[in-house]
Amino acid sequence: DAGVTQSPTHLIKTRGQHVTLRCSPISGHKSVSWYQQVLGQGPQFIFQYYEKEERGRGNFPDRFSARQFPNYSSELNVNALLLGDSALYLCASSLRSGGAGQYFGPGTRLTVT
């Protein structure tokens, strides 16, 4: 079975632009979570969606938004990009909404210039 997939792998954006990152969960998984990892730190929780509903939100500004589609894939949108948004964005999927059993994708490396 395929693991969690994310697209694109890398992208470069300019300050003020917006970006959409995509994630496809493991088949059968209904929960998708998004994390931001900056260099030298552990991943920071942004959102969790389960059964197409937002179940959790981390301490990120409203410029960050997400949604989950009927096929359980998900998009993370970031508006008005700042230099500080440069990071590795990770998607994790799991069967249920709890913290256990979260499997991560390879991530999308976003660079804001």
Next chain:
Amino acid sequence: DQQVKQNSPSLSVQEGRISILNCDYTNSMFDYFLWYKKYPAEGPTFLISISSIKDKNEDGRFTVFLNKSAKHLSLHIVPSQPGDSAVYFCAASLKANAGGTSYGKLTFGQGTILTVHP
């Protein structure tokens, strides 16, 4: 507020010896703990987990120990292999009835870089 801490940024071990990675937490409402391994340019890979009702969980060369009274967990790798060289993250999640909207959130430590020398 760093609720999960890995105080050792790096660890260097000889091949065949034991690697011990440590993690401390402050939130007593955490009830499930996980270890992930991460290579450069890849996402974290799940290694092993432990529920707060246990004090030890073993899977092959990997063993996780949980000391709830000390709010401390450790990952033992025996024997260590050069392919184990990576960044290791511990993570914690909240109890279902305490997590509220953060039930599915994993809180990560800063990571420890493990280098296993041949």
